Amino acid sequence: MKNDLITGIIKQFESYKTVGDKTFDQLTFEEMSWQYNDATNSISIIVKHMVGNMFSRWTNFLLEDGEKEWRQRDQEFEASYTSKEEIVDAWESGWKCLFDAIEPLNNHDCNKTVYIRNEGHLVSEAIFRQLGHYSYHIGQIAFVGKMLKGNDWQSLSIPKGNSSEYNLQKFNKPK
Secondary structure, three states, X not given: OOOHHHHHHHHHHHHHHHHHXXXXXXXXXXXXXXXXXXXXXXXXXXXXXXXXXXXXXXOOOOOOOOOOOOOOHHHHHOOOOOOHHHHHHHHHHHHHHHHHHHXXXXXXXXXXXXXXXXXXXXXXXXXXXXXXXXXXXXXHHHHHHHHHHHHHOOOOOOOOOOHHHHHHHHHOOOO
């Protein structure tokens, strides 16, 4: 049987990924490339940074430092994608790297030590660190998407003003 902790972690990463996926579904390439000003990041740049981080952190996760020598972090903040398809393909490849690293883990692995920038972390700590990092950026992605779409935004959770109806449906079902 799969480790319940790892199963829960995978479920949480999948949930965050879905928020990004559903945001991308509502946006054009031009919208994904929009920046409020030069000091802020577009959705495409946030994706580029996340993908760079994912490849660095999750490639040879248990064997090598999570900050790879080949990573070019500063370049992650330069716009380079030329289409929505390129952004989505990069996004998917980053998530594949993450899930390929996490899915084989078991209870014993959670107490091993891995390194990020030469700082030791239990595997569980390293995973929680990345859950926080990715949820932070996915929140930014969804927020920018919502600002861009305005009244045309399709809610990713419970639409504003529908909490009572949603809860009524949920609590009328058996546990």
